[in-house]
Structures are given as C-alpha cells and as structure tokens.
Amino acid sequence: MHRPKSTLEQWRILQAVVDYGGYAQAAEQLNKSQSSLNHAVAKLQYQLGIQLLEVRGRKAYLTEQGEVLLRRSRHLTQTVNELEQLASNLEQGWEPSLVIARELVYPMDILTDALAKFLPESRGTRITVVDTVINGTNELIVNNEVDLAICGMPPKGYIAEPLxxxxxxxxxxxxxxxxxxxxxxxxxxxxxxxxxxxxxxxxxxxxxxxxxxxxxxxxxxxxxxxxxxxxxxxxxxxxxxxxxxxxxxxxxxxxxxxxxxxxxxxVLTLVVPQRDNQGPACKLLESIILEQHAQSSSELTPYMLVEL
The missing domain is CATH 3.40.190.290 (D-Maltodextrin-Binding Protein; domain 2)
Structure with a gap:
C-alpha cells in the first residue's frame, strides 16, 4: 500500500509562506515558530526530492516546479476543507442535497434568483430542479420524493403557501x-x-x-x-x-x-411535503423563495389568497 510522502499540514504551511510573503509573516499568522515552518518546508522538499522555494534576501519565492505543485496542493487542501465542512453540516442536520419540483409554468428566472441568494449560505448543498406538470408534481409531493414543490392546486391534505x-x-x-x-x-x-x-x-x-x-x-x-x-x-x-x-x-x-x-x-403555490422533517437548508431556501417571489411580484400578478 502506497503511503504519501507529504502531509496536508506541510502543504498548508507552504501555502501560508507564499501567501503571506515569507516565513516570519506566516509564522505570525499561524501562531507557530518560524523555525517550525522552516523545518516543515525543508522536510517537504527533502521528501519530494525537489526544491519548492528559494530565498532571496528576506523573502521566499516559488520555483517553477513549486508553482505547479502549489497550485495542485490548493485543490487538495480545499477538498479536505470542504469534506470537513460537510461532516460538520451533517452533524448539525444540514442537508447535503435538496430536490425542488417546479411546475413548468413557474418563471425559472425568479427561481434562479432565489437559488443565487441561497448559494452563499448553502454550505455546499446540491440542488436538483425537476420540471413537472400537473399530476407529475402532485405525485412527487405525495410520494415524498421532493423537498420543495412549486405547484398548482396541491394534493388534498397538504398545506400550501400561495405564490x-x-x-x-x-x-x-x-x-x-x-x-x-x-x-x-x-x-x-x-x-x-x-x-x-x-x-x-x-x-x-x-x-x-x-x-x-x-x-x-x-x-x-x-x-x-x-x-x-x-x-x-x-x-x-x-x-x-x-x-x-x-x-x-x-x-x-x-x-x-x-x-x-x-x-x-x-394559482401557483409552494408546498413542503415533509414539514415535520424539514431540515435547516430546506427552511432557508423556502424563506428565500418566498422573499424573492415577493420582490419579483411585479413580473407577475400580485399575491392572491386562496383556500386549499
């Protein structure tokens, strides 16, 4: 079994040295000693058998080989960060994915605006939008196959928010x-x-x-x-x-x-099929859709109340 020669911590230290412009500056930002950073980078270069940094005066500069490897290392550390964030989100009950049923007649630009607002707060939640028509929408609601549904008249027994x-x-x-x-x-x-x-x-x-x-x-x-x-x-x-x-x-x-x-x-309405089990990401997206739709109501006929 192949064992990596380097560690994530070594690559993070290398990134910090480059990003902050030197060992001293990186040590201050990471709250570590300058000697420990020097040792980590030197060991990384020794393990890889390639020079990554060269010091000129008081500043460290990447070699050509170092630029290539640093660029790839950023993808690696970012992936690990996202993985750890996902684990934290799951522990808190944050949904990794959401499925939205959209009645085909609902304006996609309004939904897209809502999703764009949700994106910065989404914590990586994946979104699937399913275009549906009439019974197709209601079947997904009844079968609990979607987290949110924009539909016409919802199935009996389901509470809906008029849009x-x-x-x-x-x-x-x-x-x-x-x-x-x-x-x-x-x-x-x-x-x-x-x-x-x-x-x-x-x-x-x-x-x-x-x-x-x-x-x-x-x-x-x-x-x-x-x-x-x-x-x-x-x-x-x-x-x-x-x-x-x-x-x-x-x-x-x-x-x-x-x-x-x-x-x-x-009349188009917004339905949450599993209200009792609705997670935090779904609640946030629901509120954003309602808010975005209210802001975009000039595009459509204003809200009207309906009894369902």
Missing amino acids: CDLEFYLVCHPQHPLAEVGELEDDHELAQHLQLVIKDTGVNPTQEIGWLKAEQRWTVSNFHEAKVILSKGIGFCWVPRHLVEDEIKTGKLVRLKVKGASTRRI
Missing part, C-alpha cells in the same frame, strides 16, 4: 387562419384547428395543460417546444404570459381572444 396568480394567453402565428378572425364569438371555431398541449408528467396522467375540445392535438413536453411549432404557423396554444410577451410585442405571435374567455389563470 402568484399566473395568466395564460391564447396565441398563434400571425399567418394562422385564426389570426384573421379577430375576436372569436365562441370556442367552436377553435375546435376546428390543431391545438398544442403540454403533457402531464405523472405516472398515471389524467390531464394536459389547456382547453381540450379540439379534435386535432399535438402533445409536447414543454412550452419551448410548443413555441417552435407555433413559429412555423402550426396550431394554437395556451402559453403563460411571461413566455410570450416578447413574441407578441415583436409580432412573431398574436394573441387570440374568445368572447368571455380571453385569458386563463392558475
């Missing part, structure tokens, strides 16, 4: 036959055209996003795919307002209006 009232627009390409009609008197004319819908991600899907009276339907996985199809002049689709506002402004898509049903709305 926003999200608006959908009915859109199509400007050259689509429906774009020439103006305001539709009812939904019968829609039923004669191809509709694009978003697939439920549940194991046993029972729903798809959108009005479903059209006999012709294409089902896709997300709204980005739907927008690509719409850009080809094919079909119509209900799409969250924030995903199509730019295309509507530039004329790439047009908004259709049906008398008595020009928009659709859904």
